[in-house]
Amino acid sequence: MMRIDIITVVPGLLDGPFSHSILKRAEEKGLATVKVHNLRDYATGKQKQVDDYAFGGGAGMVMMIEPIAKCIQELQSERDYDEIIYLTPDGSTFNQNMANELSLKGNLMMLCGHYKGVDERVRQRFITKEISIGDFVLSGGELAAAVLADAIIRLIPGVLNDETSALTDSFQDGLLAPPVFTRPAEYEGMKVPEILLSGHQAKIEDWRFEQSVRRTQERRPDLMDRKDF
Template structure:
């Protein structure tokens, strides 16, 4: 996969792309990150990329010309249609499902804005997706682009050392992830659940599923509405609810 990031602050991405899973994925040739300062595409003699909004109002608005030219510069051909993603508070709220969808693409272009907003023609003609990383407002789109890049990269085949890790992550299964434990088996009087030390893999899988259901019911019960639940799952959830109502 290729990711092209359009930003006014390319130095912000150096630490993110230079460490951990994202760095390793690049070294393996799984993904390439192209961070582009779209100011260099400005035709203004002072390389301005923003201007006052028509009709008045506070703040400055990003002009279309630099971003149009920057995006067109990274397309292999004029007919190529990569996903062009605008990071903005008005976009659809980002989810694991969206990350999985984007992980199937060959080329993503992420647009990071600043100032008051974008000229609407950027949305109308250039953008294929608008993404918000949450119901709050950030100074710019860079942090949102980092979130998208990280969450998509770890889903690419070969990016993680253990290919089952991404499959069992919270949200990937429709549930929050079950608890994890490691050595020592006892620490400060706190023991690892005996089932995890039993070596009985079928029972361990059952325990993990039940713990995932329990954690989701406790912390994100809204997720259970859309989760793919078996009859056994539903029966266990009803048992949990009954035990709590009797307590």
């Protein structure tokens, strides 16, 4: 079973994503589990403070090292982690190859950034991988952690009902997925391509590949620069 531990100051933001759909099914099948840890449980004092003003001044608060270190070290005392991931806008941009690699791991820990980020010493001492889900800023790393967990867990064999489904997703082969159709075969004069109704699987696969290439050229030409056909 894969285990993902997520450290956050806003655990309520993660209630929904892991109680429905594929992620819930993965846990029910015993294939993956996600545990959310409230960072304030590791803080001291009446206020359970987890942030403070930045040395040198400036706007915004910084997440303190002590409660983060305490939480990480407690989890590390219970099991070994393949990666300790920090969700941050200045991390490496998440992609399908990264999801594939992480889906092969056993235990992952994710630290959700908040406020102006974490004390740099957390990154220096504990973090093994820093990931961003795009060139934009969220209020915190919780939604990014949910995105990572979803993208990773769905790749674990047995999670999807059709195990070949994930292999035909966009980006798995460096191309966008081709157009897909279902019943009815005709809707208000709009017909499904005849090739898809032909039953000739080899020709269908050729058509899908051609459509993937065309769609990628039109919508994500930057991906074509990485392909060698």
